[in-house]
Amino acid sequence: xxxxxxxxxxxxxxxxxxxxxxxxxxxxxxxxxxxxxxxxxxxxxxxxxxxxxxxxxxxxxxxxxxxxxxxxxxxxxxxxxxxxxxxxxxxxxxxxxxxxxxxxxxxxxxxxxxxxxxxxxxxxxxxxxxxxxxxxxxxxxxxxxxxxxxxxxxxxxxxxxxxxxxxxxxxxxxxxxxxxxxxxxxxxxxxxxxxxxxxxxxxxxxxxxxxxxxxxxxxxxxxxxxxxxx
Amino acid sequence: xxxxxxxxxxxxxxxxxxxxxxxxxxxxxxxxxxxxxxxxxxxxxxxxxxxxxxxxxxxxxxxxxxxxxxxxxxxxxxxxxxxxxxxxxxxxxxxxxxxxxxxxxxxxxxxxxxxxxxxxxxxxxxxxxxxxxxxxxxxxxxxxxxxxxxxxxxxxxxxxxxxxxxxxxxxxxxxxxxxxxxxxxxxxxxxxxxxxxxxxxxxxxxxxxxxxxxxxxxxx
Amino acid sequence: xxxxxxxxxxxxxxxxxxxxxxxxxxxxxxxxxxxxxxxxxxxxxxxxxxxxxxxxxxxxxxxxxxxxxxxxxxxxxxxxxxxxxxxxxxxxxxxxxxxxxxxxxxxxxxxxxxxxxxxxxxxxxxxxxxxxxxxxxxxxxxxxxxxxxxxxxxxxxxxxxxxxxxxxxxxxxxxxxxxxxxxxxxxxxxxxxxxxxxxxxxxxxxxxxxxxxxxxxxxxxxxxxxxxxxxxxxxxxxxxxxxxxxxxxxxxxxxxxx
Numbered sequence: 093x094x095x096x097x098x099x100x101x102x103x104x105x106x107x108x109x110x111x112x113x114x115x116x117x118x119x120x121x122x123x124x125x126x127x128x129x130x131x132x133x134x135x136x137x138x139x140x141x142x143x144x145x146x147x148x149x150x151x152x153x154x155x156x157x158x159x160x161x162x163x164x165x166x167x168x169x170x171x172x173x174x175x176x177x178x179x180x181x182x183x184x185x186x187x188x189x190x191x192x193x194x195x196x197x198x199x200x201x202x203x204x205x206x207x208x209x210x211x212x213x214x215x216x217x218x219x220x221x222x223x224x225x226x227x228x229x230x231x232x233x234x235x236x237x238x239x240x241x242x243x244x245x246x247x248x249x250x251x252x253x254x255x256x257x258x259x260x261x262x263x264x265x266x267x268x269x270x271x272x273x274x275x276x277x278x279x280x281x282x283x284x285x286x287x288x289x290x291x292x293x294x295x296x297x298x299x300x301x302x303x304x305x306x307x308x309x310x311x312x313x314x315x316x317x318x319x320x321x322x
Numbered sequence: 323x324x325x326x327x328x329x330x331x332x333x334x335x336x337x338x339x340x341x342x343x344x345x346x347x348x349x350x351x352x353x354x355x356x357x358x359x360x361x362x363x364x365x366x367x368x369x370x371x372x373x374x375x376x377x378x379x380x381x382x383x384x385x386x387x388x389x390x391x392x393x394x395x396x397x398x399x400x401x402x403x404x405x406x407x408x409x410x411x412x413x414x415x416x417x418x419x420x421x422x423x424x425x426x427x428x429x430x431x432x433x434x435x436x437x438x439x440x441x442x443x444x445x446x447x448x449x450x451x452x453x454x455x456x457x458x459x460x461x462x463x464x465x466x467x468x469x470x471x472x473x474x475x476x477x478x479x480x481x482x483x484x485x486x487x488x489x490x491x492x493x494x495x496x497x498x499x500x501x502x503x504x505x506x507x508x509x510x511x512x513x514x515x516x517x518x519x520x521x522x523x524x525x526x527x528x529x530x531x532x533x534x535x536x537x538x539x540x541x542x
Numbered sequence: 543x544x545x546x547x548x549x550x551x552x553x554x555x556x557x558x559x560x561x562x563x564x565x566x567x568x569x570x571x572x573x574x575x576x577x578x579x580x581x582x583x584x585x586x587x588x589x590x591x592x593x594x595x596x597x598x599x600x601x602x603x604x605x606x607x608x609x610x611x612x613x614x615x616x617x618x619x620x621x622x623x624x625x626x627x628x629x630x631x632x633x634x635x636x637x638x639x640x641x642x643x644x645x646x647x648x649x650x651x652x653x654x655x656x657x658x659x660x661x662x663x664x665x666x667x668x669x670x671x672x673x674x675x676x677x678x679x680x681x682x683x684x685x686x687x688x689x690x691x692x693x694x695x696x697x698x699x700x701x702x703x704x705x706x707x708x709x710x711x712x713x714x715x716x717x718x719x720x721x722x723x724x725x726x727x728x729x730x731x732x733x734x735x736x737x738x739x740x741x742x743x744x745x746x747x748x749x750x751x752x753x754x755x756x757x758x759x760x761x762x763x764x765x766x767x768x769x770x771x772x773x774x775x776x777x778x779x780x781x782x783x784x785x786x787x788x789x790x791x792x793x794x795x796x797x798x799x800x
Binding site for chain 2: 597599620622623624625626628629630632634635636637638639640649650653654681682683684685695698699702
Binding site for chain 1: 382383385386387388389390391392394395398399400401402403480481482483484486487494497498501507508509510511512514515518519522523
């Protein structure tokens with residue numbers, strides 16, 4: 093038992109450097125997803141038919157394919173085909189980013205659509221252009237409403253980051269596997285990896301829920317009671 | 323152009339074999355994962371403190387760690403304490419445990435959204451807790467959980483690709499092997515992608531029809 | 543009317559506290575066979591809690607309940623055995639949303655009493671006929687009006703052949719024009735000799751059907767007596783005040799339903 097703990101202790105720095113890679117990966121991917129996702133959502137709700145259909149197709153493609161397939165397709169195929177020679181990290185950020193854009197656009201789209209028509213109507217009647225209305229009235233509300241869904245997206249991307257093992261990115265599980273095969277001690281190492289992910293997942297979700305509370309719009313409901321008495 | 327058809331004759335057969343493995347994986351994992359999800363959700367909502375905590379810990383672990391890590395633990399780490407699984411079995415077990423946790427969250431939410439009066443009326447008639455949950459609560463909760471659970475089923479179909487990471491050669495694995503041999507990554511993975519999209523579309527359609535059939539008249 | 547003066551339901555010194563508030567402070571009464579007891583009182587006075595303490599959906603902190611001589615509280619025996627003999631009708635109907643009216647009435651017979659499916663169906667149909675809803679048997683709760691829902695819920699409770707019926711403000715959640723049909727059903731029950739405890743705001747109904755009226759306020763029985771005595775000459779000031787408020791709200795004698 094103590095040798096296991098010693099092993100874990102010794103492996104920690106190496107694994108934690110992997111988590112730095114993971115965080116870079118997630119940060120980049122979420123950022124790309126955000127920057128692309130918001131305009132895509134706006135385009136789907138307010139854009140003309142062609143724009144909306146194009147976006148729908150993009151979403152269908154990037155949500156319909158498994159992450160692993162996307163990674164293989166782009167890293168070994170498309171990027172090379174198009175002449176780019178990217179590192180595993182860059183390729184991973186791009187692929188996860190494009191995919192996240194597809195998911196985030198739907199989260200924001202839901203947020204936008206849940207805002208009553210009346211908001212847009214009153215904004216326009218004040219004289220705002222469609223763009224001004226979206227920027228000043230719709231989006232600030234839609235984005236706040238979307239935080240729970242976005243928090244979900246964070247936790248999904250964090251778990252998807254592990255799949256980049258398949259293209260050799262030196263993140264947490266890749267490093268874990270490296271150590272495990274050399275020391276023949278897979279159990280303590282992989283459990284440690286699991287714990288690192290647990291901390292990142294729930295820590296991140298907690299931070300996001302603190303953020304949500306800080307910028308919350310008053311007025312939401314809840315449910316439930318399944319105790320033995322009424 | 324003939325190049326294309328020629329390649330299809332070489333690429334497609336192994337891919338279809340891989341698809342068969344994928345189908346076997348999901349046919350086993352989906353129903354069992356769903357059942358596990360129901361059990362965990364009921365245990366968490368109606369169980370005593372011990373059972374409820376156990377279910378909560380299970381859910382926290384399997385939703386808080388990547389599926390890949392879980393698969394590695396099952397396939398690579400368990401042997402070190404004497405438990406051996408074939409790649410296929412390891413993948414199936416991992417899928418069941420992981421999707422069970424996600425299903426349980428959707429079902430739990432659905433259970434808790436059922437008005438408390440339903441349980442009251444059931445108990446007032448003289449039904450025991452178990453009967454009330456079985457005949458009154460679950461039939462309604464499961465209907466409400468359909469969107470979420472359908473979502474999770476689609477996820478599982480896509481994540482079945484991770485079976486390859488523990489050396490079970492399903493569709494994606496078959497694709498990688500063929501692509502590496504012929505150096506045709508883009509073509510092969512586009513075909514792989516199309517197959518996944520087809521499977522997902524068919525299953526989505528099926529689930530939509532199922533939801534319509536189970537709808538309670540007058541409600542929503 | 544009926545020779546049999548057996549005590550069907552006995553409630554003794556019921557106390558119940560929710561967090562800071564003591565909702566019931568020592569309620570006691572008896573209900574004899576075929577008696578209709580009506581309980582009135584301001585909102586929040588614990589009337590609903592009281593009914594739920596009777597069939598133990600809420601466990602009282604102190605006090606005991608007997609049904610037909612057998613103790614219900616602190617019983618080692620399955621509480622479900624007693625609940626089958628106490629029919630409860632809720633303010634919010636609480637029909638099982640995923641079942642049609644007929645199935646709602648049958649399910650207790652099939653799953654709790656273990657009746658065969660065919661017999662249960664026959665009996666359920668019969669009960670629905672009694673409340674005037676055999677045409678709606680295959681409709682789902684979401685397709686029924688409030689009054690119809692409540693009548694199904696009464697049929698559901700009656701199908702179990704209870705010894706006593708407990709009504710928790712059965713018409714409070716109904717639109718005014720639907721109240722009458724439900725009160726009719728309850729009146730019919732009373733005339734046919736069902737033992738009942740009814741919590742209600744419907745004063746006209748209370749006057750015409752109750753054998754005894756109990757006024758509860760702040761968790762205690764303030765006044766108790768025949769409808770005539772309570773409505774025309776109440777002993778206590780608080781009773782007078784309450785009745786005055788109610789008649790203001792609901793009009794003279796509090797009905798249009800007689």
